[in-house]
Every structure is written in structure tokens, then in C-alpha cells.
Amino acid sequence: MKQHMVIDSPYGPLTLVARDAVLCGLYMVGQRHRPPEESFGEPDDTPFGETVDQLQAYFAGELKDFDLPLHLDGTSFQRTVWEQLQKIPYGETRSYGELADALGNPKASRAVGLANGKNPLGIIVPCHRVVGSDGSLTGYGGGLERKRRLLDFERGTALF
Template identity: 70%
Template sequence: MSTQVATSTHVVLDSPVGPLTLVATDGALSGLYMEMQRHLPSEETFGALADPDTEPFATVAAQLTAYFAGELTAFDVPLDLHGTPFQRRVWAALQEIPYGETTTYGELAAEIGSPSAARAVGLANGRNPVGVIVPCHRVVGSTGSLTGYGGGLDRKRHLLDFERETRTGADGATLF
């Protein structure tokens, strides 16, 4: 019986929110980490430095570029997310939050069928290994306040403001 070992590689890209480390495992994106991110895995798990022109990095970079240019509202890249079944349910629900909109931890908990699990949803949200692409920044506190974000509250505020401005346009008209 042979056991196949997953192979990870990584690249570092510049972005409007600072350097992003992209990690791929067997050809699918398994991590997107910001500088000084909470719950950052050890760099040894990132694997070897890869050529940014190889897949999936080239596709992810192109989509991130389009996102930060205000031209892309939903990502379509292969993901390989490792977490508990509960975490994966939360991460799947995060991907359903519309661009430029927010939801609360409690609303997200109810959406996944665990209405009393707002705190657990917050913990799973904080462990999201692919920030921006799996938009955990779109979850706010019950009063609309900006609560914790693994990449820092300044980045969360930047991403939310950017999406709202892009979504409504300079003249206030809704574009998407």
C-alpha cells in the first residue's frame, strides 16, 4: 500500500494590502496569507518557492489583479482547504456572501444550520486559510462593528471599503 504525500509550493505576490504568500498543494490553492497574519502556519509548510507563472499561481495572480482593479467580484480557482467539517461548512458559506455586502457571525451560523454557534463560526472564520478569495472579511459583529480579522482590522476595513466603493461606483450607482 503506497501513501502519496502532498507536495506544496509557494509564491509571494505584491498587492494593495501588502505581500501575499500563496501556497498550492498538488496544483490547488491551499493558502493565501498576509504579512503578520494571525494563525500563520510555519513557513516550512509552504514548500519550495515556485515560479509565479506556473499553475495555479498564474490564474490566482490574474484573478487577484482583476479583483484589486475592481473588475472581478467572485473567484474561480481550484481550492484545497484543510479543516474540520464544521470549518469547511463555514468556509463554503463565506463564499456565498455577495461582493460588497456583509453578514454577521450569527447570521452565518444560522445559515449553516447552527444558529447558536456564532462564536464557533467566528473561530472558524479566523482559521480561514485563503483570505480574500474565501471572503472572511465580509463578516462583521452583530452591531455591524469590525471585529477581529486574521489580516488585521486595517486590512479588513480596506477590503470592505474597496468592495463597497467598487460596487456602487463613483456616482453612487450600483454596478453589480
């Protein structure tokens, strides 16, 4: 059974989706690879209390690491990439190539990028922390402006 709710954030409305009361999606308005609304299930805020609390603490600058049960639905390779994303420290970045190296497959940077782009739990699984090999901001499902703002926020250089 799926449920969803929408919360406000400094980065626009976020749609939270849970399957069997476990968080499985966090989607931004206009996000690339955003599933259709009808796949989000019934509107119900019941399973999202801790998620909302942790997101509010993150946006307030009080939380650096999320500690939530997650249901990451993807291929084995995608889930492995998403697990690597969760190891990137708050305020830091890694390149697609560095992630591919960490997976033991240095030639897989393009595949890492594709998996990164399909991350169903943006912000919580911090795909915004992945940059090009030269440190440039490249591809982000939520848009490059949001990516820049998230990185600036985490580095303490945000101008709100």
C-alpha cells in the same frame, strides 16, 4: 508536493501556497494563524498563473467572484463555514450570527467566528465580509485596518 510564491497587493505582500498545483493558502504578512514559512514548500510560481490573474482583476475592481479550484484543509465544520463565506456577495457583509443561522445552528456564532479566523484563503474565501451583530468590525486575522480597507474597497468607498 507544496509550492509557494509571494505577490504584491494593495494590502501588502501575499503568500500563495498550492498543494499538488491546487491553491490551499493565501496568507498576509503578520496574519494570525499564519503557518510557519517552512510549511509552504518550494518557491515556484508555476501553479499560480490563474490565481495571480484573478487577484489582479479583483484588485483592479474588475472581478467580484473568484473561480478557482481550492483545497480547503480543515475540519468538516470549518469547511462548511468557509463554503458559507463564499456565498456572501461582493461588497456585502454578514454577521457571525447570520452565518450560524445559515448553517442551521443559531447558537454557533462563536464557533463560526473561530472557524472564520482559521480560514486559510483570505480574500478569495472572503472572511473579511463577516462583522459583529451590530455591524462593527470585529476580529480579522489580517488586522482590522486591512479588513476595513478591503470592505471599503468592495463598497467603492476606498480612499487610496
